[in-house]
Amino acid sequence: MRDHDTAPHRPGRRLTTRETAELLGVKPETVYAYVSRGLLSSRREPGGRASTFEAGEVEALARRNRREAAGPGSGGDLSVRTRITLIERDRYFYRGVDAVELAARHSYEEVAEWLWTGRPAAGVRFTAPRDTVEVARRAVDALSEHASPVDRLRVAAIAAAAEDPLRFDLSEEAVLNTARTLIPTLVAALPPVLYDREDDGPLAHRLWGRLSGRPADDASLRVLDTALALLADHDLAASTLAVRVAASARAHAYAAVSAGLGVLEGPLHGAASGLAHRMLLDVLDQGTAVPVIAEELRAGRRVPGLGHRLYTGEDPRARVLFELLERVPRAESALLAARDVVATTARHTPLHANVDLALAVFTASSGMPATAGETIFAVARTAGWIAHALEEYGERPLRMRPTGHYVGPRPPRPLPE
Known part of the structure; x- marks a missing residue:
């Protein structure tokens, strides 16, 4: 399996706190911190006491976290392979x-x-x-x-x-x-x-x-x-x-x-x-x-x-x-x-x-x-x-x-x- 690969979630499926934490690679406490900061929304199912999270929203946050982890200047998803021009050490090459x-x-x-x-x-x-x-x-x-x-x-x-x-x-x-x-x-x-x-x-x-x-x-x-x-x-x-x-x-x-x-x-x-x-x-x-x-x-x-x-x-x-x-x-x-x-x-x-x-x-x-x-x-x-x-x-x-x-x-x- 490639890094960060996840199994596709069924539309509308909701994740438990533990599943959400595993997908994001954080502790359960951090999941609730995301909720308090407005980065995730949660709800309690009828008759249940634990919070659940919408799978698509969690996956979008996981993608964002991976881009930010790449660091400033890395380009993230916009890094483009090219054979045309190289710029390094105050010189450039065609x-x-x-x-x-x-x-x-x-x-x-x-x-x-x-x-x-x-x-x-x-x-x-x-x-x-x-x-x-x-x-x-x-x-x-x-x-x-x-x-x-x-x-x-x-x-x-x-x-x-x-x-x-x-x-x-x-x-x-x-x-x-x-x-x-x-x-x-x-x-x-x-x-x-x-x-x-x-x-x-x-x-x-x-x-x-x-x-x-x-x-x-x-x-x-x-x-x-x-x-x-x-x-x-x-x-x-x-x-x-x-x-x-x-x-x-x-x-x-x-x-x-x-x-x-x-x-x-x-x-x-x-x-x-x-x-x-x-x-x-x-x-x-x-x-x-x-x-x-x-x-x-x-x-x-x-x-x-x-x-x-x-x-x-x-x-x-x-x-x-x-x-x-x-x-x-x-x-x-x-x-x-x-x-x-x-x-x-x-x-x-x-x-x-x-x-x-x-x-x-x-x-x-x-x-x-x-x-x-x-x-x-x-x-x-x-x-x-x-x-x-x-x-x-x-x-x-x-x-x-x-x-x-x-x-x-x-x-x-x-x-x-």
């Missing part, structure tokens, strides 16, 4: 390969293929069907001018899904074909700022013209392409977990990506680089980080772009991007502002710069809006979302189903007047 080295030597599209298949794909380029792009553009163009980049990407994904009669085919090859056309469709559907580039060049080249009104130089394009590759995946971030939940319910790839985009729009996930971008502009305007940092802290806000819960030391993604940005002459002033932010906060709290601050240096120095970092992040992370959806399609359906712990009033209650 399918066992150092992600930083991979991004330094390969384009975003090549890194995406590695995440999806574990096979090299030298020189791969993602292209989208012209008809699908036109449908997605019309849908995006119908949005208000105040729509956020993530709004536009979500609408583009939905429009592309509606044009794909094969979207419900969840075979690996079908999902891969979807991925290779969805990502360039998302980029092509964004309104162009500088020019509408229709070539089949690297995705970073096409994305640049939708983020900046300045002509692109090779050094800046290298930063953008590397940023896309570095941000392609980062284990089970909130948006990635949402994608896996959708895939567990067998939502098609477009819907799974839409779930990720929905979570990404939260201010605690995708918007961090935009906050850092605005902070850097304030530092450049003031000439020093001191009053800007003081105002952030006075308002009760964390200083954006600093620290990361998964890295005790330096965020490896930030380190790589800062090194590349040093080769971009027009990024010098924003780099100095970022270093001023780090040095100013280090007087009291020594925190390392994270990828959001590095991304903010890039967007602020490239003539891009504050929302550009969020766009880069969303396009980049779509590759990781697809990888996780593919992995989840190979698991048991609907396994992402944690058990709720009800803490409301115990039934039965009278109907409200």
Whole structure:
């Protein structure tokens, strides 16, 4: 018998105090303590003096106790086995390969293929069907001018899904074909700022013209392409977990990506680089980080772009991007502002710069809006979302189903007047 296995109880069967204590692995006195705390309900049978307990309620409490016994951070029932990304000792790896080295030597599209298949794909380029792009553009163009980049990407994904009669085919090859056309469709559907580039060049080249009104130089394009590759995946971030939940319910790839985009729009996930971008502009305007940092802290806000819960030391993604940005002459002033932010906060709290601050240096120095970092992040992370959806399609359906712990009033209650 496996640990914690119990024989199924008949519906409506009630347990004695001794049976309840055995099932919960506690003493009888503890069972009555659970009753007094509202965690269990009891009743006395007619003609009897001992209390009895509903079997289903006892089993639910036993499951909850097992999850809590696993300890904080264990994930409990939400622990997910994955072969995609490993983060340890201030480094991270895509399918066992150092992600930083991979991004330094390969384009975003090549890194995406590695995440999806574990096979090299030298020189791969993602292209989208012209008809699908036109449908997605019309849908995006119908949005208000105040729509956020993530709004536009979500609408583009939905429009592309509606044009794909094969979207419900969840075979690996079908999902891969979807991925290779969805990502360039998302980029092509964004309104162009500088020019509408229709070539089949690297995705970073096409994305640049939708983020900046300045002509692109090779050094800046290298930063953008590397940023896309570095941000392609980062284990089970909130948006990635949402994608896996959708895939567990067998939502098609477009819907799974839409779930990720929905979570990404939260201010605690995708918007961090935009906050850092605005902070850097304030530092450049003031000439020093001191009053800007003081105002952030006075308002009760964390200083954006600093620290990361998964890295005790330096965020490896930030380190790589800062090194590349040093080769971009027009990024010098924003780099100095970022270093001023780090040095100013280090007087009291020594925190390392994270990828959001590095991304903010890039967007602020490239003539891009504050929302550009969020766009880069969303396009980049779509590759990781697809990888996780593919992995989840190979698991048991609907396994992402944690058990709720009800803490409301115990039934039965009278109907409200």
